[in-house]
Amino acid sequence: NAGVTQTPKFRVLKTGQSMTLLCAQDMNHEYMYWYRQDPGMGLRLIHYSVGEGTTAKGEVPDGYNVSRLKKQNFLLGLESAAPSQTSVYFCASSYSPPAGLYNEQFFGPGTRLTVL
Amino acid sequence: AQSVAQPEDQVNVAEGNPLTVKCTYSVSGNPYLFWYVQYPNRGLQFLLKYITGDNLVKGSYGFEAEFNKSQTSFHLKKPSALVSDSALYFCAVRELGYNNNDMRFGAGTRLTVKP
Numbered sequence: 001n002a003g004v005t006q007t008p009k010f011r012v013l014k015t016g017q018s019m020t021l022l023c024a025q026d027m028n029h030e031y032m033y034w035y036r037q038d039p040g041m042g043l044r045l046i047h048y049s050v051g052e053g054t055t056a057k058g059e060v061p062d063g064y065n066v067s068r069l070k071k072q073n074f075l076l077g078l079e080s081a082a083p084s085q086t087s088v089y090f091c092a093s094s095y096s097p098p099a100g101l102y103n104e105q106f107f108g109p110g111t112r113l114t115v116l
Numbered sequence: 117a118q119s120v121a122q123p124e125d126q127v128n129v130a131e132g133n134p135l136t137v138k139c140t141y142s143v144s145g146n147p148y149l150f151w152y153v154q155y156p157n158r159g160l161q162f163l164l165k166y167i168t169g170d171n172l173v174k175g176s177y178g179f180e181a182e183f184n185k186s187q188t189s190f191h192l193k194k195p196s197a198l199v200s201d202s203a204l205y206f207c208a209v210r211e212l213g214y215n216n217n218d219m220r221f222g223a224g225t226r227l228t229v230k231p
Binding site: 035041044105108110 | 157221
């Protein structure tokens, strides 16, 4: 049972390049989330998904897109990277309602992204 | 929208002493409160949560937190700190509502326990 895994662990991009971050979970969770962590700002929600084929915007969605084609995977895309997107990105998952809305989230180890 | 504040960036305690990491929240309805811990180069790990019931919640690794509705606080406590407790701690709040099932995190408090 690997829990939540993220690929890649590190990445350096040039401004304007694109990339996709992959999150996978093996806990059969319905809910999945993408956060970014910046110093002094805690975690901020980018997008989330309440089930396969559904996604929704979080607190800071601009510049990012997501897809949830399979229940176990949640992809985060940057179409045209900007230096402001330099951050550590965390994926998380949790159980589905009715318990899921009150349940803790399980986090991946993070992806450190630098945009030059 | 819900929000949470952690008024201290840094907390330093000596090993064996009690520790407190503070958290206050703001919601319009009922709060669902969480504490997470982050060790270096790792993702967040769940410590404990308050949903309803007893105001004193016990969690992992000997931590506990007290929900105080009148003061809108949810402070994390431990009677006797260990050096291995040194980490970054995040308080989080979730409020249920239409199109609003995300969790809001505080900025984090770095706890350092010195031998």
